[in-house]
Amino acid sequence: MIPVIFYEKVGCVNNTKQKKRLKDFGFNVISTDLLKTNFSKNQLLNFFENKSIKECINPNAPLVKNKEIDLDNTSDEELLNLMISNPILIKRPLITIGTNKFCGFDLNKILDFKLRELR
Template sequence: MFSTTPKHVIFYEKTGCSGNARQKALLREYGVSFEVRSLLDTPWDVPTLESFFQGLTPKEMLNPFAPQLKEGTFTLEDYTKESLIEKMVKEPILIRRPLLQIGDVKLCGFDIARLNLLLHVKMPTPQNINACLSSDACNNA
């Protein structure tokens, strides 16, 4: 552990998501403080979402388990990065979870290597940390 004061994380989740629960448990295990907010209930706008997606491709921004993908009613190739963000403002279930804010740094997804650097911890990368497991009792991505 580093001697610097641990940073606080704002953790935007889908309430009840067991994948997000595993991620929060890992943060808790390593002494990281966090505040949980609902990804689906937050009133998003384009500039705010864009700030989480810097340097990402549309595929990296997209929740691969979104119901629209499973049902075949959404095709990523039909969207530019800008139009995808506009759609995500209206349908936040499409956003890859979690969105994380650590000070001025914003992240999309649970990137343990980046989190370790930002939070001054050494979390391992559990195999299922970013997975939506078929054994999870989740009916909405």
């Protein structure tokens, strides 16, 4: 089984539940602390394929909840720079399966990878 690299906020209840679901489906989950991982802009953008930068912002991040960032009037470039310097702004989890990367937890998408591997 191809390992699932799971970039999470350590201690996040939702990330813990998501990892358990993946393990229950037989995935080899490798947990990595998202907040301690230094991504370049290009590395981060690889996870956001088919999504806008704004879709990849964690709506529960303190800077967002406290309205310290105006998402509607901040450029994608500025948002990306903020995500690099404040990874708590990145919607979790970031997931890598083989060469495929994506942002957010989509169990159906992950199960598709497992089905392809079994064929």
